Amino acid sequence: MKIAVLPGDGIGPEIVAEAVKVLHALDLSFELETAPVGGAAYAALGHPLPESTLKLAQESDAILFGAVGDWKYDTLDRHLRPEQAILGLRKNLGLFANFRPAICYEQLVNASSLKPELVAGLDILIIRELTGDIYFGQPRGRRIAADGHFPGAEEAFDTMRYSRPEIERIAHVAFQAARKRSKRVTSVDKANVLETFQFWKDVVTEVSLQYPDVTLDHMYVDNAAMQLVKAPKKFDVIVTGNMFGDILSDEASMLTGSIGMLPSASLNANNKGLYEPSHGSAPDIAGKGIANPLATILSAAMMLRFSLNQLDSAQRIENAVSKVLAQGLRTADIYSEGTTRVSTIEMGDAVVKALR
Ligand code: IPM
Numbered sequence: 001m002k003i004a005v006l007p008g009d010g011i012g013p014e015i016v017a018e019a020v021k022v023l024h025a026l027d028l029s030f031e032l033e034t035a036p037v038g039g040a041a042y043a044a045l046g047h048p049l050p051e052s053t054l055k056l057a058q059e060s061d062a063i064l065f066g067a068v069g070d071w072k073y074d075t076l077d078r079h080l081r082p083e084q085a086i087l088g089l090r091k092n093l094g095l096f097a098n099f100r101p102a103i104c105y106e107q108l109v110n111a112s113s114l115k116p117e118l119v120a121g122l123d124i125l126i127i128r129e130l131t132g133d134i135y136f137g138q139p140r141g142r143r144i145a146a147d148g149h150f151p152g153a154e155e156a157f158d159t160m161r162y163s164r165p166e167i168e169r170i171a172h173v174a175f176q177a178a179r180k181r182s183k184r185v186t187s188v189d190k191a192n193v194l195e196t197f198q199f200w201k202d203v204v205t206e207v208s209l210q211y212p213d214v215t216l217d218h219m220y221v222d223n224a225a226m227q228l229v230k231a232p233k234k235f236d237v238i239v240t241g242n243m244f245g246d247i248l249s250d251e252a253s254m255l256t257g258s259i260g261m262l263p264s265a266s267l268n269a270n271n272k273g274l275y276e277p278s279h280g281s282a283p284d285i286a287g288k289g290i291a292n293p294l295a296t297i298l299s300a301a302m303m304l305r306f307s308l309n310q311l312d313s314a315q316r317i318e319n320a321v322s323k324v325l326a327q328g329l330r331t332a333d334i335y336s337e338g339t340t341r342v343s344t345i346e347m348g349d350a351v352v353k354a355l356r
């Protein structure tokens with residue numbers, strides 16, 4: 001088993017180091033190879049996704065990814081910005097199925113910005129399509145408007161699009177995931193306004209006929225955003241497009257107490273996967289030793305389960321995370337009175353200890 005380790009920018013290196021520590025503590029044999037990505041790769045090699053890093057990712061069985069992005073690079077041309085690294089990996093490896101579970105650990109109900117009774121026991125799974133939609137649609141660019149409200153004015157445009165096979169394959173992923181849970185899927189769209197999402201809704205409905213045991217409902221994205229903070233436990237599996245999934249998964253993360261708790265898996269058709277925390281590079285807290293490594297550690301658990309077929313080890317990590325939370329250990333983002341504040345490294349060490 002070969003794992004590509006891509007720490008990236010900001011807090012990326014700190015949190016990935018803790019996840020690597022946890023992986024080593026499992027006594028499994030795998031080869032880990034580290035490569036630069038994002039702003040760090042631009043600084044070292046002149047490109048956010050260097051050929052050598054992409055090649056390593058392609059040759060590995062799985063990829064453990066930290067985070068990319070730093071204000072330092074915001075003025076670069078778009079194709080050189082750190083974010084292009086993660087977008088390029090998703091596209092090049094065909095990682096179309098993004099799993100973002102939002103689970104509220106019993107010990108963290110008070111860390112959520114919502115009332116404890118709304119989030120206690122929360123366990124939802126957002127399945128975000130990751131290689132299509134307005135994120136990748138062509139054409140896009142800037143031009144002088146030929147028509148519209150201000151002909152002759154400078155304008156920018158992007159293209160929202162989904163093909164039938166793209167919708168079908170993510171719908172299958174969602175229905176299959178729902179079968180292993182409470183057999184309910186909510187498809188989130190904007191069919192009342194957008195052609196792309198009327199098509200999305202139609203195709204998801206067609207695919208659902210192959211899963212008579214799973215209940216499908218549809219919700220407009222604005223309503224879904226509201227329901228997520230009103231009654232989040234009504235959801236089980238949510239399937240949606242790339243952009244809506246980006247937004248709703250950040251929203252859902254806060255239900256769990258902190259975005260620092262949310263892992264993710266991005267899989268291609270062969271179950272090859274990239275595993276990363278759902279949060280970003282947080283350059284404002286980088287290097288201070290206060291970042292929460294749990295989302296990355298839990299992403300490593302997802303990697304063991306989905307790509308490396310090490311179900312026991314995955315479960316051991318998840319149990320260890322529960323245990324350290326039960327011991328009252330908290331990084332700054334999930335700290336509350338009466339708990340013990342620990343650093344990034346101390347949290348990683350505690351997870352390793354809890355594994356034993
Ligand atoms: C995410 C991030 C990325 C996205 C950025 C960094 C390009 O927000 O993984 O959710 O928009 O997909």
Ligand code: MG
Pocket residue numbers: 246247250
């Ligand atoms: Mg996002």
